[in-house]
Amino acid sequence: MKPWVDAIAPYVPGKAKIDGRPVVAKLSSNENPFGPSPRAVAAMQEVLTGSHRYPDPASTELRQALGAHHNIDPDRIVCGTGSDEIIHLVAGAFAGPGDEVLHVRYGFAVYEIAAKRVGATVVVAPDNDYGTDVDALLACVTPRTRVVFVANPNNPTGTIIPASEIRRLHAALPSNCIFALDCAYAEFAEGEYEDGLALADAHANVVTMRTFSKIHGLAAQRIGWGYAQPAVVAAMHRIRAPFNVPTTGQAGAVAALADHDWVAKTRDHTLEWRRWLLGEITAMGNKGLRAIPSAANFVLVEFPAEGPLTAEKANAALTADGIIARYLAVQNMPRCIRISVGTEAETRAAVASLRAFVEANG
Ligand SMILES: *Cc1c(COP(=O)(O)O)cnc(C)c1O
Numbered sequence: 001m002k003p004w005v006d007a008i009a010p011y012v013p014g015k016a017k018i019d020g021r022p023v024v025a026k027l028s029s030n031e032n033p034f035g036p037s038p039r040a041v042a043a044m045q046e047v048l049t050g051s052h053r054y055p056d057p058a059s060t061e062l063r064q065a066l067g068a069h070h071n072i073d074p075d076r077i078v079c080g081t082g083s084d085e086i087i088h089l090v091a092g093a094f095a096g097p098g099d100e101v102l103h104v105r106y107g108f109a110v111y112e113i114a115a116k117r118v119g120a121t122v123v124v125a126p127d128n129d130y131g132t133d134v135d136a137l138l139a140c141v142t143p144r145t146r147v148v149f150v151a152n153p154n155n156p157t158g159t160i161i162p163a164s165e166i167r168r169l170h171a172a173l174p175s176n177c178i179f180a181l182d183c184a185y186a187e188f189a190e191g192e193y194e195d196g197l198a199l200a201d202a203h204a205n206v207v208t209m210r211t212f213s214k215i216h217g218l219a220a221q222r223i224g225w226g227y228a229q230p231a232v233v234a235a236m237h238r239i240r241a242p243f244n245v246p247t248t249g250q251a252g253a254v255a256a257l258a259d260h261d262w263v264a265k266t267r268d269h270t271l272e273w274r275r276w277l278l279g280e281i282t283a284m285g286n287k288g289l290r291a292i293p294s295a296a297n298f299v300l301v302e303f304p305a306e307g308p309l310t311a312e313k314a315n316a317a318l319t320a321d322g323i324i325a326r327y328l329a330v331q332n333m334p335r336c337i338r339i340s341v342g343t344e345a346e347t348r349a350a351v352a353s354l355r356a357f358v359e360a361n362g
Helices: 038-050 060-070 082-094 109-117 134-139 163-172 197-202 230-239 247-258 260-287 311-320 344-361
Strands: 077-081 100-104 121-125 145-151 178-182 206-211 223-227 290-292 298-302 336-340
Touching (some): 038 247, 060 077, 060 223, 060 247, 077 082, 077 230, 082 109, 082 145, 082 206, 082 223, 082 230, 100 109, 100 134, 109 121, 121 134, 134 163, 145 163, 163 178, 163 197, 197 206, 223 247, 260 290, 260 298, 260 344, 311 336, 311 344
Parallel strands (some): 100 145, 178 206
Antiparallel strands (some): 077 223, 206 223, 290 298
8 A cells, every 4th residue: 555545544424324223313414404306306317217328428518507507617617426526636636745735624524535645745724713714724835735625614614714715815825726615515605705616717726616415415426516727627637537427417416406496495494494503502502512603504513621511422312312413533523513404303303312411411
């Protein structure tokens, strides 16, 4: 094994099952609790009989639909096997041994894997109470920095920085450094928001990344995309898998994008129940629990540093009640649990379980 591969800590996905017990709510992976749009399901069913043919290697229809939807140039879009692949393409095309890849502490776990996979050195900037700190990131930039990954809103923290901060960060980065802006949770942000599309149009060192796994409810189909200037897109095409998005995924994504009602319903529901979830956990503040303000479809809960109310025990209590949340010890956050916004019943069940744990142990 290459030493840089040996140095990778394996990605630990959110759990999907509990041994010996039916699942009441799976709130571990920030999925759409309503599932995909029925129109996307119908579109996928329609193409199943063509499964003996390879998919369109260029994801042509999907790129055209995305271009029309976002008013951007389809030729500057590269589709991937989830935005996970786009992250790997950015690292693979622009970083290697001797180069540095920068991200924030408590950032998305795939950035580190993607950087190490290509032999680059990972540099981690300090957070600001779980949030992205632009000055801290800039202080970590060196002549070797080749890629800066920023998720906004961020996962697993749910924190967001304003559009002006995203632009300030980009403006201060050297032009030989790729700014990879991960907007997986763009649709859940409120207020003034920088989706990076105009930035990527105007600057040669920007890649903005999106996914169909979150608001569109198509995580199983593995569809993500990146948007950048032609030279960057060309580099990513060279190293991507030729048939990287399945035919079902391409068809489902096109239909999902057109189902504005499904997207609006998911967004409205998520914002309403995110607010409720934040409020309920904040109400447990007298016991030392803290909800980190979230702009995504999940809430990060921090447990007290001392005493019986640990995140580990809370996670065990939730699991015993059939609730799967994401205990973040694997990401060096042993005091934290991330809870996705589910259906009303699922979200209420998670809070009821957490409250019972707090009352029984606090
Ligand atoms: C979920 C997520 C993605 C990737 O999703 P794909 O399923 O690979 O498209 C990318 N970035 C962040 C921050 C995420 O949370």
